[in-house]
Amino acid sequence: MPSVDVEEVKSRVNIVELIGRYITLKPSGQRFKGRCPFHPDDTPSLLVSPDKGLWHCFGCHAGGDAIGFLMKIERLSFPEALSRLARELGIEIRTAGGEGRAKLLQANEQAVQYFARELRRPSGKKARDYLLGRGLEEKVWERYKLGYAPEGWDGLLRTLGQVGVDTLRDLGLVVAGERGYYDRFRDRVMFTIGDDQGRPVAFAGRSFAGDPKYVNIPNTSLFTKGTLLYGLDLARDAIRSAGRAVLVEGYTDVISLQTAGIGEAVGSMGTALTDAQARLIARHADQVVIAYDRDAAGEASALRGLVILRAAGLRVAVAVLPPDEDPDSLVRGQGADAAREVLARALPFHRFFVEAIASRHDVATVEGKEQVLVEAKTFWPEIRSVPLQHELARELAALLSLREEEVWGYLRGEARVAVPNEERPRIGPEEIFLHFLVAGKLPERVLGDLDLAEFRPEHRPIVAKWVELWHGGERPTASRLASELPPDSVQVLTQVALLDLPFSNEAQAIADAETRFLHLPRLNRRLDEARRRLVEAETAGDADEVQRLNAALQALCQERLRLMRRR
Structure with a gap:
């Protein structure tokens, strides 16, 4: 479905009323609580935030937006859930049927050809080296429609401009920012995702270094996350x-196994397996x-x-x-x-x-x-x-x-066991910092200095997507992120977005989160490095270097003391 329709549905649906059809919700401050329908829930552990349009269960860790809840509880696909909500709200959903679908498939085929051409150009050398280093030769590139998205913000947009920016946006190939549209995929090895007939319906791009390792197409008129299996069109005969x-x-994994003769291999594409798959x-x-x-x-x-x-x-x-x-x-x-x-x-x-x-x-x-x-x-x-x-x-x-x-x-629920410490969400400096990031409350100077390596692996896709949209001119909300992330990352997102952090002074809490998560750990790493080098200098008998490092250590310790006093 076109993303504009998705956002309109999400902005107009009353998530409390929707979830309240299935479970009893009771007010809890500005939010609502109820017993989760997705696991045995003795105490209310599902939290609903009407202002953010999100829900999260702190027992089984399921979470998402209104569309995701309806998909999960009614076992619907994304288009089915979206269409049902749209009908209730009186919103007309533009669908890609008949000639419209053929046009979208043709546009994706042009994107396949664009990525394939870029792979063979001089600028695609590192992508070719990467693929050859993984044992994937040129005949494999063609069979699996592999390619390369070059650096730059508008290579695909300029090359496929005749297709129309609305079509490229609806296919997830370009992203709308406050400063205009830009390519979703940049400097990545490209994988084409086909339907059961092998027609290109979506793409995924792998980075050469850093996180997120993969950037994926969001839900579109041709593709719904969790409904396809990578490589199935080539594996059907082998499976039978x-x-x-x-x-x-x-x-x-799929390409290597199929190429090695284990043709029945298919891929879940790195996300939690779904009923549809x-x-x-x-x-x-x-x-x-x-x-x-x-x-x-x-x-x-x-x-x-x-x-x-x-x-x-x-x-x-x-x-x-x-x-x-x-x-x-x-x-x-x-x-x-x-x-x-x-x-x-x-x-x-x-x-x-x-x-x-x-x-x-x-x-x-x-x-x-x-x-x-x-x-x-x-x-x-x-x-x-x-x-x-x-x-x-x-x-x-x-x-x-x-x-x-x-x-x-x-x-079977006929007996109980006493669990001494019921699992609670971890709330440390990283969770608090991420909470403020997702809420769009961190200062600009912090946003330009983020390093994904400083975050835990489960948080990196959220940070990477937030920063990507921010660089494109947006100030993304949690609800917007939920539309862009895979289901397992959405569950992490809803947990940090709905953390109950009752600070009396929010500005001071943001400054504290910045200090505790960014500045103090970075300073501690500099201290550790200076101490290591001091030991080496003392071992080598380098008196001048020992004196210099002692002075540097003293300055770092004073800086750390100033940071601690500011908290």
């Missing part, structure tokens, strides 16, 4: 022949093997993806990759046979599920056992197979040294 799909995360796999196979890297496979979002796949009627197994390997690096480093061996040793769903939850808690303690049960219970309502429920209860009972009927009773 093998009787299974191999699900990986990234674009290069699970149903898509189920149309082509009755078995799926997950092959994420070891850390990603055990995350809660990945475990929820396993449950979604099971709910779609698929037999699920998880391939446990060697440490520090993903499917792409495994194929490149050890060959296709090593990848096939890892896939052949995939663990059944129930064993991996229990082991993954247990790995995050100390099951030798009472508190650790309680936390395992609490986490397992959050997934329980979505596990509909009774034999699988019994198998999971049996595995958990053996792990926790409990009777199976006790575990079964708790998971």
